[in-house]
Structures are given as C-alpha cells and as structure tokens.
Amino acid sequence: MRGGVAVFVRRLRSSLRGWGGVGAMAVGCVLALAFVLLLPLTQSHGEGGDGGTLGGQGLANGSQAKAGSCQESEAQNDTWSPSSADGPTIEAIKARKGDARKLIVGVDQNSYRWGYRNPNNSDADLEGFDIDLVHQIARDILGDANAVIFKAIPTSQRIPAVEDKQVDMVVRTMTINCERLADVAFSAPYFKTGQQVLAPRSSSIRGYDATLAHKTVCTADTSTAFKKVTADKASGKLPSSVKVVTVPNQLDCLVRLQLGEVDAVITDGALAASQAAQDPTLKLEGPAVTTEYYGVAMNKSAQDLVRRVNQILVDYRADGWQASYDRWLSATLGTDSSASKPPAPQYLRKS
Amino acid sequence: MTHPPISSAAPPGAGSALPTPPPPRRTAFAEGIDQLRTAATTEPGRLRLIGAVLALLIVAFGAVTAWQMTARANAADDVLHHSQPLSSDAAEIYRSLADANTAASSAFLAGGQETDASRELYESDIRNAATLLVTAASNAEPGSPADKAVTKLNTLLPEYKGLVERARVYNRQGYPVGGAYLRYANDKMQQDMLPTAQDLYETENTRLSSDYADATPYPWAAMALGVVALAALAWAQLRHYRRTNRLLNHGLVAASGATVVTLLWLVVGHAVARSGLEGSYEHGVRSLTVLHDARIASLKARGNENLSLVSRGAETIEVDGKSYDTYYYHFDQEMAALGDGLAQAAKLADGPADSKPVVAAEANMKAWKQRHSAARQADENGDYQTALDEVIGTKDATAECFESVDKNLNTALTLEKHEFQQRATDGRDAMTGLPIGAAMLGVAAASGALFGIGRRLSEYR
Numbered sequence: 001m002r003g004g005v006a007v008f009v010r011r012l013r014s015s016l017r018g019w020g021g022v023g024a025m026a027v028g029c030v031l032a033l034a035f036v037l038l039l040p041l042t043q044s045h046g047e048g049g050d051g052g053t054l055g056g057q058g059l060a061n062g063s064q065a066k067a068g069s070c071q072e073s074e075a076q077n078d079t080w081s082p083s084s085a086d087g088p089t090i091e092a093i094k095a096r097k098g099d100a101r102k103l104i105v106g107v108d109q110n111s112y113r114w115g116y117r118n119p120n121n122s123d124a125d126l127e128g129f130d131i132d133l134v135h136q137i138a139r140d141i142l143g144d145a146n147a148v149i150f151k152a153i154p155t156s157q158r159i160p161a162v163e164d165k166q167v168d169m170v171v172r173t174m175t176i177n178c179e180r181l182a183d184v185a186f187s188a189p190y191f192k193t194g195q196q197v198l199a200p201r202s203s204s205i206r207g208y209d210a211t212l213a214h215k216t217v218c219t220a221d222t223s224t225a226f227k228k229v230t231a232d233k234a235s236g237k238l239p240s241s242v243k244v245v246t247v248p249n250q251l252d253c254l255v256r257l258q259l260g261e262v263d264a265v266i267t268d269g270a271l272a273a274s275q276a277a278q279d280p281t282l283k284l285e286g287p288a289v290t291t292e293y294y295g296v297a298m299n300k301s302a303q304d305l306v307r308r309v310n311q312i313l314v315d316y317r318a319d320g321w322q323a324s325y326d327r328w329l330s331a332t333l334g335t336d337s338s339a340s341k342p343p344a345p346q347y348l349r350k351s
Numbered sequence: 352m353t354h355p356p357i358s359s360a361a362p363p364g365a366g367s368a369l370p371t372p373p374p375p376r377r378t379a380f381a382e383g384i385d386q387l388r389t390a391a392t393t394e395p396g397r398l399r400l401i402g403a404v405l406a407l408l409i410v411a412f413g414a415v416t417a418w419q420m421t422a423r424a425n426a427a428d429d430v431l432h433h434s435q436p437l438s439s440d441a442a443e444i445y446r447s448l449a450d451a452n453t454a455a456s457s458a459f460l461a462g463g464q465e466t467d468a469s470r471e472l473y474e475s476d477i478r479n480a481a482t483l484l485v486t487a488a489s490n491a492e493p494g495s496p497a498d499k500a501v502t503k504l505n506t507l508l509p510e511y512k513g514l515v516e517r518a519r520v521y522n523r524q525g526y527p528v529g530g531a532y533l534r535y536a537n538d539k540m541q542q543d544m545l546p547t548a549q550d551l552y553e554t555e556n557t558r559l560s561s562d563y564a565d566a567t568p569y570p571w572a573a574m575a576l577g578v579v580a581l582a583a584l585a586w587a588q589l590r591h592y593r594r595t596n597r598l599l600n601h602g603l604v605a606a607s608g609a610t611v612v613t614l615l616w617l618v619v620g621h622a623v624a625r626s627g628l629e630g631s632y633e634h635g636v637r638s639l640t641v642l643h644d645a646r647i648a649s650l651k652a653r654g655n656e657n658l659s660l661v662s663r664g665a666e667t668i669e670v671d672g673k674s675y676d677t678y679y680y681h682f683d684q685e686m687a688a689l690g691d692g693l694a695q696a697a698k699l700a701d702g703p704a705d706s707k708p709v710v711a712a713e714a715n716m717k718a719w720k721q722r723h724s725a726a727r728q729a730d731e732n733g734d735y736q737t738a739l740d741e742v743i744g745t746k747d748a749t750a751e752c753f754e755s756v757d758k759n760l761n762t763a764l765t766l767e768k769h770e771f772q773q774r775a776t777d778g779r780d781a782m783t784g785l786p787i788g789a790a791m792l793g794v795a796a797a798s799g800a801l802f803g804i805g806r807r808l809s810e811y812r
Contacts, residue, residue, distance in 0.1 A: 109663035109735075110527045117663065119462040120525045123736040150733040154664040156674055249665045251531040258517075258528075278526040 070178035076189045076293040081347035082311035087304020103138045106153040106161050106170040112274040113328040130171045132324040140312050159183050162297050169298045176295040186295035187309040188345035194288025196269040205264050207286020213239035215263040218253035221246040225266040273332040395811045402804030406797045408580040413793015417786040419570040426565035427779040434559040441552040442643045444483045449650040451476035452540045455515045456657035460743050500551040507544050530661045567625050577614035602803020609796035620785050627778025635771025638699045645692030646760040652685035653753045712759035719752030
C-alpha cells in the first residue's frame with residue numbers, strides 16, 4: 001500500500017514535471033518569438049528617426065509644385081544680391097547684450113574636416129571648413145570671430161531650427177534645393193559637390209557603375225544617396241543586384257565599411273572625403289554623379305542677413321576660401337580645388 | 352493473471368486440441384476477499400486485521416510525511432543555495448554589462464584624460480560578467496534557454512569589447528568615427544546583449560519561482576493520512592474499551608501519542624517554514640527585484656547621458672510627431688523608471704533601516720536631475736565644455752550624483768539580500784529533521800499499535 005501510494009505520487013509528480021518542462025519550453029519559445037518580432041521594430045525605431053545624412057536630402061525630388069517656379073538646376077541661384085547694409089535682423093543681432101552678443105549658428109559636430117569637435121583641442125573646440133566660414137561671418141557682423149554660439153543640431157532639425165529662429169543661420173554641409181527653398185532662404189553657394197562612391201583601395205569597385213554589381217552599399221537613412229540608388233536600381237542605371245544598407249548617420253557607414261559589413265559607401269563627395277580622411281585605406285572612386293551646392297540657410301524673412309552673408313561670401317571666395325580648403329580638404333579632395341569651387345554666383349531672387 | 356483464458360480467442364486449430372475448457376479461475380482479489388471474510392468471523396482474526404490496517408496507516412503517514420517534507424526541504428534548500436544565487440548572478444551579469452557600457456562611455460568622453468579608476472571599472476565589469484557567465488553556463492542544462500542565452504552572451508562580449516577598443520583608439524586620434532563606433536557598441540549592448548541577459552535573468556527567476564512553488568504548498572496527503580491514522584487509532588481504542596472494559600491499551604496509546612506528535616510537528620513545522628519562505632519572497636526577493644531594476648535604470652540613464660555628449664545630435668528619435676535627441680529622450684525615460692523604482696522600493700522597505708539608503712538615493716536622483724538640466728542647457732547653447740564638465744567633471748557633476756545613487760542602491764541591495772537569506776534560512780531550518788523524525792516516529796507508532804494489538808491477541812492463546 002505504501003509502495004502503491006508512493007509510486008502513484010511519484011508518477012503524478014514526474015508527469016507534472018514533464019508538463020513543467022513543456023511549459024518552460026513554451027515560455028522560452030514565446031520569449032524568443034517576441035524577441036525576434038520586436039527586434040526589427042526597435043531597430044527600425046532607432047534608424048527611423050530622420051537623423052539622416054549630413055549631406056543634402058531630397059535633392060533629386062522635383063519640388064516644383066511646392067516652390068512654384070523653382071528649377072532644380074537653378075536652385076543655387078535663388079538668392080538676393082549681396083549688400084553690406086544693416087537691416088532689422090542684423091540690428092537685432094547686434095543689439096544683443098553682454099555675453100549674449102553673439103551670432104547663434106547651427107552646426108554639425110561629427111563631420112571631420114567640416115564641423116567637428118576635436119577632443120584633443122583645448123576645450124574641445126570645433127574645427128573645420130564650415131566652422132572657418134562661421135568665424136568669418138561673425139567677424140564681419142560683430143567684429144569678433146569668436147562671438148559665436150555653436151548649436152549642435154541634428155540633420156532633421158536644420159530647417160525647423162531656422163524656421164523657429166532658434167538659430168540665426170545653419171552652416172552645416174546643407175545642400176540648396178527647391179524643397180528647402182520653400183521653407184528657408186539660402187545664401188549663394190559656397191561649395192560644390194556631388195554624390196560619390198567611397199570604397200577600399202583594394203576593392204574592385206571603380207565608381208558609381210556596373211562594378212557595384214553584387215556589392216552591398218551603405219547610405220544614410222532618407223538621404224539623397226539612398227533615394228538615388230533606389231531610383232537608379234529601379235530604372236536599370238545600376239545593376240539590380242546592388243544591396244543597400246541604411247544607417248542613422250552617414251558616419252555609421254564608415255563603421256560598417258571598416259567592419260566589412262558593407263563594400264562601399266555612397267554619400268556626397270564632401271562627406272565621403274571626410275570619411276576617407278579618417279581611414280587612409282579608403283578612396284573616392286569615380287566622378288561625382290550629381291551636382292550639389294552647399295549654402296548657408298537663414299530665415300526667409302531675414303533678407304538683410306542673406307544679402308550680408310552673400311557679400312561676405314564674395315569677399316571670402318577672393319580671400320579665405322582657398323586657405324580653408326587647403327587646410328581641411330586638400331588632403332582628400334586633391335590640391336586642385338576647381339571641382340569644389342562653385343561657379344561665379346548669380347543672384348536671381350528679386351523679392 | 353487476472354484474465355481468464357478465453358477459448359474463443361484461441362485459433363480454431365488450437366481450440367480443437369483441448370477437449371473441454373477448464374472452469375474460469377477466480378481472481379486473486381475475490382479469493383483475498385473470501386479469506387478476509389473467513390478471518391473476520393473470529394475475534395483474533397478481526398484483531399489481526401485491525402492491527403495490520405493500523406500499522407499500515409501509521410507507516411503510510413510517516414512515509415508520506417517524510418517524503419513530502421524531504422521534497423519541500425530540498426526545494427527550500429535550492430531556493431537558498433541554488434536558484435536565488437543563480438538569479439542574483441544573472442542580475443549581476445546584467446548589471447555588469449550595463450555598468451561596463453556606462454563606464455566605456457564615461458572613459459570615452461574623458462578621451463586622453465581617462466583616469467585609471469574609470470579604465471579599471473570598465474575592465475573589472477567585463478571580467479565580472481565573464482566570470483559569472485562561466486558559473487551560469489555550468490548550471491545550465493545543455494540546450495536549455497539559459498544555456499543558449501549564455502552562449503549568445505559569450506559570443507557578443509568579445510565583439511562588444513572590440514568595438515569599444517576601436518572607438519577608444521579613433522577617439523584618441525581625434526577622429527569622429529570613434530563616436531560612431533561607441534554608438535554601434537552601445538546599440539549592440541542595448542539591442543542584443545542586455546535583452547539576452549534579461550532572458551537569462553527571467554529564466555533563472557522562473558527556476559526560483561518553481562523552487563518556491565515546490566517548497567511552500569501544504570502537505571495535504573501527509574496531513575490527511577495523519578488524521579485518518581489518528582481516527583483509526585481512536586476507533587480501535589473505543590472498540591477495545593467496549594469489548595474489554597479496559598480503559599487503556601498501552602501500545603495503542605503510545606501509537607496515538609507518537610502520531611499526534613508527528614502530525615503537530617508536521618503542521619507547525621510546515622507553517623513556520625512556509626511563513627519564513629513567503630517572508631523571504633515578500634521582503635527579500637521582491638525588494639531585490641525592484642532595487643535591481645532601479646539600479647539598471649540609473650545605469651542606463653547614465654549611459655544615455657554620456658552618449659548624448661558622444662553623439663552630439665547624430666541620432667534623433669521621432670515620438671508623436673516630435674523629434675528628440677535619441678539619448679536625451681532615453682535619459683528622461685530611464686530617469687522616470689528610476690523614480691518609479693525608488694518609490695516602489697521605499698514602499699517595500701521594512702522599517703527605517705531598510706528605507707534609509709533608498710531615501711538617500713531619491714535625494715541623489717533629484718540633485719542629478721537638476722544638474723543634468725543645467726548640463727543639457729549648456730550643451731544646447733553650444734557650451735560643450737561646460738556641459739562636459741557638468742557631466743563627467745570632478746566637482747558638482749552629475750557623475751557624483753549617479754555614483755551616489757549606485758552606492759546607495761548597492762547598500763539597499765545588500766540589506767535586502769541579508770534579509771532574504773535570514774528569512775529563507777529560518778524557513779528551511781523549520782523543516783530540518785522533520786523527514787527523519789516523522790519516519791522514526793512513524794515506525795515507533797506502528798510498533799506501538801502492533802504491540803497493543805499483540806497484547807490483546809495473546810489473551811486468546
């Protein structure tokens with residue numbers, strides 16, 4: 001009888017233990033499944049934020065409807081003629097008191113040789129081609145090259161920051177295009193660039209062409225490069241075997257390239273050069289496949305400031321531009337700056 | 352045996368070999384019943400039967416008590432020495448990883464001015480995680496979810512470390528791609544490693560809960576058998592009194608006494624053990640879990656605070672149509688989680704001694720929030736160096752607040768761990784000796800019953 005009870009209970013226990021095991025496995029499966037299902041969500045969440053490329057966004061998209069008569073090929077000329085006269089915007093900046101008497105400029109802090117906080121500088125000061133220009137503008141307007149408050153703004157916040165007047169201007173490798181002209185005003189172009197391919201020197205990739213077949217390329221999420229590659233794959237300009245990986249920021253492409261997760265990076269030449277400057281085993285391959293111009297973005301109502309910046313740029317192109325180019329960019333873009341120097345500006349905006 | 356051979360089931364050829372089928376044999380059960388019926392017709396027979404039944408009931412009671420209490424005592428011992436330490440270890444793996452991630456970003460921000468202390472903190476966190484993973488691996492069954500989680504973490508840990516080292520090297524050279532590497536390392540930590548560590552923690556907690564579930568249920572079978580045995584003993588004595596007019600049968604009285612003692616020991620011992628174990632769960636495990644979660648939240652908040660200065664606006668997140676800096680957004684989320692956790696921990700704390708470190712941590716957290724908003728404002732106004740000093744500096748920086756929060760939470764965790772161990776040990780000790788005692792008392796009681804019945808039987812010879 002004792003044995004009988006013991007056996008019965010043991011059997012019951014072991015059968016329960018069996019169910020416990022099954023239960024644990026089921027729980028494990030559910031957890032694993034939930035993990036698998038949720039992981040892409042969380043990832044896409046991280047990348048979904050439009051901290052896209054530091055370069056131009058949405059250039060290729062025709063925005064004629066939005067910007068009225070704006071022609072994409074002429075967008076860089078849609079600005080007011082230069083003038084040194086002070087207007088209400090400049091007077092308001094000059095009227096700032098004490099420590100606040102500074103120009104507030106939105107810049108990038110992560111673009112090597114353009115706008116970058118070098119941890120080895122005293123006080124981790126910003127440096128780069130864009131930063132030189134900002135100092136020049138501050139010197140002209142406020143008489144002090146260092147009278148600047150640099151605000152780090154993410155790519156996606158460039159236009160809202162200007163529209164909401166959080167900053168006086170944005171100098172941040174920003175491409176002039178029709179879509180943006182609907183929201184902000186641009187200075188005359190201060191740099192010419194275009195989408196280009198960055199690949200290891202040892203790679204068989206030779207440019208934005210058929211050598212990209214069966215390769216994985218990296219672009220920043222929602223960037224011009226991403227839109228162009230997608231469109232060119234669809235139209236047959238690029239082999240359909242090109243695989244595209246997107247990341248939150250163009251700099252992340254360099255990480256993926258160095259880790260061997262992608263074969264090439266597509267971004268605008270200026271930023272590709274900034275990446276190449278950090279890794280001598282990489283090289284810009286082939287010519288630029290688009291033409292883009294960087295401009296200083298300002299509020300649409302700040303006509304006097306735009307004219308003033310255009311005047312500063314006239315002087316800067318004559319004296320300063322080349323020195324800055326030599327210092328920051330010649331190592332990777334070449335000592336000949338003709339491909340980067342914008343043509344003589346036209347000032348076609350009248351009102 | 353119990354099935355009579357049925358001739359119709361036999362093949363026709365074989366059936367023809369048997370001249371006449373024998374009469375079906377009666378079952379053993381029916382024969383036994385008959386024997387018992389015969390035996391019960393005489394008083395000695397009845398006495399023998401009663402003696403056998405009493406002895407069996409008492410032995411069964413003792414055996415079931417011993418068995419059920421052994422299972423519970425073992426489970427309680429597992430709670431104390433196996434599953435809770437493993438659950439604690441898993442929590443510690445999680446904490447070490449999160450802490451390493453935070454330390455890596457602090458060291459990164461300091462750049463070339465990285466201190467020995469911050470480097471050592473990062474290295475010791477990594478070592479600690481690696482060591483604990485070995486323990487966890489040796490306690491996981493091959494192929495189990497815990498085993499898979501440990502394997503995955505073992506693969507990811509060197510990958511993570513490689514990314515952090517690259518980030519460091521590039522940063523020292525002054526290349527911004529260093530920051531991108533650190534963000535990538537952070538992504539790996541937040542999206543692959545910490546969720547896996549969380550899985551491991553949950554698996555170990557399942558084991559802990561199941562050990563608690565094995566240790567605390569009432570031993571109903573033993574109790575019921577005890578009551579039945581006592582009732583049978585009472586009936587036998589009443590019968591004895593009616594038949595013989597003798598008030599006491601020494602053997603049966605001794606048997607009853609031993610059974611009562613065993614039953615009382617069982618009920619009281621288990622009740623004490625149960626309350627000790629439940630107390631260890633309510634006052635130990637629950638507080639430990641809440642404090643652990645709060646500590647993780649503070650670590651993650653600190654990591655995000657550091658990374659906001661590393662990323663400098665490189666990543667944004669869109670919530671309800673508004674765009675935020677990814678790391679500042681997550682900082683606010685984690686600080687809210689820390690606040691909730693601390694409030695809950697304060698509620699669970701038993702008395703002022705337990706709640707003191709929690710209250711102190713709440714004060715640290717408030718100071719942290721204030722200093723953080725000052726640092727964030729400096730950062731947003733482009734005063735990066737001030738922001739950096741206010742976050743990783745040595746004077747009035749948020750680093751100080753974070754470290755105080757962490758220290759106070761560690762104190763609180765140590766207190767609660769002590770509380771858990773004390774209560775769980777008390778609970779387990781209440782069951783010590785019960786299985787052996789029940790077995791011995793059972794044997795003694797059964798002997799008593801047989802002896803008492805034997806005395807009566809001898810009167811018939």
